[in-house]
Each structure stands twice: as structure tokens, then as C-alpha cells.
Amino acid sequence: MAALKTRRMLVLTCAIATLSTAAACSSEPGALPGSPGSSGQGIIDRAPVASAEAIAASPTAASIKQRGQLLIGGSLDAPLLSQQNPATGETEGFDATLGKLLAKYIIGSPDAKIVNSSSETREALLQNSTVDVVFQTYTITPQRAEKVAFAGPYLMSGQAIATMKDKTAIKKPADLNGKKVIAGANTPGIEAVKEQAPNAEIISFATDPECVQALEQNRGDAYVQDLTLLAASARLNDKIQIVGEPFTEDPYGIGLKHGDDAFKKFVNDWLVQLQQAGIWQQVWKDSLGTVVTGEPPAAPAIGSVPGS
Amino acid sequence: MDVLLDNSGAFAEGVVTTVELTALSFVGALAIALVVVTFRVSPVKPLRLFGTAYVEIFQNVPLLLWILFFVFGLPKLGIQFELFTTAVLAVSMYSAAYYAEALRTGINTVATGQAEAARALGLGFGQSLRWVILPQALRSVVQPLGNLTVMLLMNTALAAGAGLVELSTAANRINLVEAEPILIFSGAAVVYALLALVITAITRLLERKLVIHR
Numbered sequence: 001m002a003a004l005k006t007r008r009m010l011v012l013t014c015a016i017a018t019l020s021t022a023a024a025c026s027s028e029p030g031a032l033p034g035s036p037g038s039s040g041q042g043i044i045d046r047a048p049v050a051s052a053e054a055i056a057a058s059p060t061a062a063s064i065k066q067r068g069q070l071l072i073g074g075s076l077d078a079p080l081l082s083q084q085n086p087a088t089g090e091t092e093g094f095d096a097t098l099g100k101l102l103a104k105y106i107i108g109s110p111d112a113k114i115v116n117s118s119s120e121t122r123e124a125l126l127q128n129s130t131v132d133v134v135f136q137t138y139t140i141t142p143q144r145a146e147k148v149a150f151a152g153p154y155l156m157s158g159q160a161i162a163t164m165k166d167k168t169a170i171k172k173p174a175d176l177n178g179k180k181v182i183a184g185a186n187t188p189g190i191e192a193v194k195e196q197a198p199n200a201e202i203i204s205f206a207t208d209p210e211c212v213q214a215l216e217q218n219r220g221d222a223y224v225q226d227l228t229l230l231a232a233s234a235r236l237n238d239k240i241q242i243v244g245e246p247f248t249e250d251p252y253g254i255g256l257k258h259g260d261d262a263f264k265k266f267v268n269d270w271l272v273q274l275q276q277a278g279i280w281q282q283v284w285k286d287s288l289g290t291v292v293t294g295e296p297p298a299a300p301a302i303g304s305v306p307g308s
Numbered sequence: 309m310d311v312l313l314d315n316s317g318a319f320a321e322g323v324v325t326t327v328e329l330t331a332l333s334f335v336g337a338l339a340i341a342l343v344v345v346t347f348r349v350s351p352v353k354p355l356r357l358f359g360t361a362y363v364e365i366f367q368n369v370p371l372l373l374w375i376l377f378f379v380f381g382l383p384k385l386g387i388q389f390e391l392f393t394t395a396v397l398a399v400s401m402y403s404a405a406y407y408a409e410a411l412r413t414g415i416n417t418v419a420t421g422q423a424e425a426a427r428a429l430g431l432g433f434g435q436s437l438r439w440v441i442l443p444q445a446l447r448s449v450v451q452p453l454g455n456l457t458v459m460l461l462m463n464t465a466l467a468a469g470a471g472l473v474e475l476s477t478a479a480n481r482i483n484l485v486e487a488e489p490i491l492i493f494s495g496a497a498v499v500y501a502l503l504a505l506v507i508t509a510i511t512r513l514l515e516r517k518l519v520i521h522r
Contacts, residue, residue: 119483119484120489120493123483123487123488123489124489124490143485143486143487144487146487147487147488182471185480185481186480186484187484188484190481190484191484191485203391203471204473204477204481205469205471206469210380213380214379214380214471217380217383217388219391219471
């Protein structure tokens with residue numbers, strides 16, 4: 001998932017599109033899954049606003065309210081999660097909508113600005129207060145929790161394997177041993193592959209479309225990436241298939257400045273409210289639910305994983 | 309500091325790839341540049357045009373786009389190499405444009421009388437370039453070539469776009485696990501600086517030995 005996060009520059013994606021190669025890039029914006037710009041408004045109207053006492057309890061929340069804008073470290077090119085719609089300029093998807101809802105909770109209006117961050121920079125962006133929160137499919141790990149406070153988890157996902165449809169040799173993670181495996185640069189996929197198939201050779205590319213392209217060009221035998229991203233890619237590109245079930249559990253958290261316990265409690269309270277009001281489920285349906293079949297999963301229990 | 313020591317293996321692999329990439333790209337770039345600059349000063353018009361076109365095309369498009377084109381575009385045309393080879397090719401061809409321009413500056417410093425003398429001796433274009441002009445030209449541009457080589461070293465970081473695990477990608481990967489960006493990337497920066505210092509030192513040494521005092 002982080003592959004999508006690792007956009008060194010937007011230019012990467014554009015370059016690929018210019019080279020007229022990436023199927024994933026070249027489909028028209030309207031056809032992209034998870035672009036329900038209209039339904040987003042309804043959710044925002046229903047979303048809660050924090051009470052004055054709740055704001056007063058967190059100096060961070062109070063200063064964001066004072067500023068009138070929530071600064072979010074996030075992505076602009078992650079389909080279904082946080083993707084900027086070129087037609088409207090709105091950022092859409094699961095993470096993006098939650099970001100707007102958090103802004104409304106604090107400020108009273110969905111006034112959020114996404115600072116395009118990457119997995120290389122997001123800890124630093126939080127540490128030096130460039131952004132207030134990070135919404136970027138940020139996997140909670142104990143090591144990261146020493147640098148960053150995590151509210152949540154707000155979404156559970158997992159790494160899965162994709163191959164070209166004409167390949168049948170890889171059926172489970174252990175089959176990756178001795179194979180070339182593509183993974184997004186700076187994604188948990190790299191560690192997951194090392195664990196499950198220590199003899200796999202890992203090649204990484206910066207963005208999800210690049211990884212898919214590399215898979216098509218046979219630079220690797222398989223592509224390991226978060227299931228939701230793979231689902232989006234597989235839907236846009238009928239030459240690839242998803243093999244088997246996810247083989248890891250990635251709990252995604254909302255990154256906050258380390259040590260800001262009051263704000264962490266504030267954000268966790270908000271997540272609970274969203275879940276209880278059914279808004280979390282609706283956001284899921286409007287974004288990931290357009291690709292993943294079935295009912296929305298149960299929302300993860302707040303604080304249920306180490307590091308959160 | 310422990311973070312860097314714990315991951316010294318992965319870090320070292322990245323450094324080795326960066327050094328290999330730099331060394332091979334340097335050799336490639338210099339070889340291509342010699343050909344291109346010969347074309348640029350040649351008396352044959354089509355060759356001159358080719359040399360000029362080469363320099364203009366490679367200088368005016370960012371290296372990152374070249375790398376992406378070589379990695380993802382060329383296979384569409386049926387040309388596909390290993391990733392490492394692809395990266396060396398892209399960096400060499402791009403840097404060659406700059407080396408060629410530096411060499412041309414060097415050629416311009418060689419007095420016209422030298423070329424005339426060579427011709428008077430009966431040397432042809434190739435021979436006078438090879439034996440009279442290029443040796444003098446090369447010796448007068450040691451410093452700029454050194455600077456360009458430092459730039460080449462820095463540019464190899466863009467090979468991450470080609471999926472290579474060079475120093476900057478290695479740092480990224482370590483940071484993915486350790487989440488210590490400031491320390492890890494500072495460590496990578498120090499290594500880049502040391503490598504650049506090595507290139508600068510070699511350049512100084514060569515310059516002291518080779519420079520022509522006029």
C-alpha cells in the first residue's frame with residue numbers, strides 16, 4: 001500500500017502516462033473506482049462536530065481550530081484511498097474522506113489540506129509539525145510507535161500476491177522463494193516477503209502503476225502489495241490476477257505527533273463516534289466497497305494492536 | 309547510531325551498488341562523450357548535426373524521465389535489459405551530453421595553430437584529433453570533468469526509479485523498518501559526501517599531474 005505512498009514526485013506517474021504505457025494511469029478519470037464525489041457531501045453533513053470541552057481538552061485540536069485548517073500528510077494518487085480527481089480537484093477515497101471528516105470534527109467545516117507526503121518523509125513531517133495528522137495507510141508497528149503516536153487502527157488490511165494471469169507457478173507466499181518479487185518501495189510488502197520467502201529477490205518501484213507495469217514486463221514473477229491496492233489494479237488491468245488470500249495483517253493508524261496523548265485520545269474518541277454512527281461503514285462502502293465485494297468489514301477495535 | 313550499525317549490511321550493499329553504478333556510468337559516459345564531441349567538431353555536416361542533437365536532447369530532458377523511459381518505455385519497443393544495465397545506460401547517455409560539452413570547451417582552449425600545425429604535418433582529421441588536440445583538451449578540463457562526475461554520483465540516486473537498491477533506496481528500506489528518518493538519511497548523506505570527496509581528491513591529484521601551464 002505504501003507503494004502508492006512513495007511518490008517521489010507526481011512527475012513519475014505523469015511520465016509513465018506520457019510514455020503511453022501504464023494502463024493503470026491512462027484510464028479516464030471518470031472510470032476510476034471510488035470516485036463518488038457526490039455521495040461524499042452527504043457523509044460530511046452527517047458527521048459529528050466536537051464539543052467545546054473536547055476541543056479544550058487537547059491543545060493541538062484547539063490550535064487547529066484556531067488556524068481553521070487541518071493539515072494532513074497524505075497522498076494524491078492512491079486509487080480508492082486518497083486520489084485527486086483531476087476534473088474536480090477534490091481528493092477522494094477512504095483516507096481522504098476520513099481526513100475531511102476529522103477536519104469537520106475539529107473546525108466545524110471539512111477544511112483539510114493534503115500535504116503530499118511519502119513514506120520517507122512522514123515521520124519527519126509529524127516531528128517538525130508540518131502536518132497535524134498523517135492519513136496514508138500508515139501501518140502501525142511497535143518500532144514506528146516509538147517515533148509517532150498512532151490513533152486507531154482505523155482500517156485492517158493485508159499483503160497479497162498478484163501475478164500475470166498466464167502464470168500458475170505461484171500459489172502461496174512460500175512459492176515466492178527463489179523468484180523475483182516486485183514490491184512497492186517502502187511498503188510493508190518488502191518485510192512480509194522477506195519473512196515468508198527469505199530467498200526471494202525483491203525489486204521495488206516507487207509507485208503502484210510502476211510496479212504493475214514492471215510485472216507486465218516480466219521484471220518479476222509476482223507483485224506483493226496490499227490487497228485493496230491490488231484489487232484496484234486488477235480491476236483496471238485484466239491481465240493480472242490476485243493469487244490466494246492476504247497473508248499478513250496490516251493495521252492502519254492515523255499518525256500523530258509522538259507524545260501528544262491528549263490529541264490521540266481526541267482522535268480515538270472521534271473514530272469511535274464515526275463507527276457508532278455507521279459513518280465509518282458508509283465511507284468504506286463509497287470507496288473500497290466499490291471494488292471489494294460484500295458488506296463492509298467490522299470496524300477495527302480502537303487500540304487493539306501493539307503500538308496503537 | 310545503533311540503527312546504522314544494526315543495518316550496516318543493507319547499508320553497505322547500497323553503497324556498493326552506488327559505487328558500481330557510478331564507476332560504470334562514468335566509463336560509459338566518457339566513452340560516449342568522446343564520440344559525440346568528435347562528431348560535434350567534425351568537418352562532416354550530418355555528423356556535426358547528430359552531435360549537436362545528441363547534446364541538446366539529453367541535456368534538455370531531466371534524467372529521471374530518461375530513466376523511466378529506459379525502464380518502462382523501451383520494453384514497449386521490444387528493447388529490454390536487466391535493471392542495472394538499464395540504469396547504467398540511462399545515466400551514461402545522459403551524463404555523456406554534459407561530458408561532451410566540457411570536452412568541447414577543452415577543445416576550444418587548444419590554439420588554432422596546433423590544428424594547423426597538425427594538418428601541415430600531414431595528419432588527417434582523426435589523427436590530429438587523436439594525437440594533438442584531444443590530449444591537450446582533456447588535460448585542460450580535468451576539473452570540470454571531476455565536477456560532472458560528482459554530479460553523476462548524485463544522479464545515481466535517481467536509479468531508485470529503476471528499481472535498483474542503491475544507497476538512497478537502501479536508506480529508504482531501512483527507514484521503513486526503523487522509522488528513524490533523520491538519523492538514517494543523515495548517515496546516507498555523509499556517505500555521499502565522502503564518496504564525492506574521494507572523486508574531488510582524485511580530480512585534484514590528476515589536475516596537478518596533467519594540467520598544462522600556459
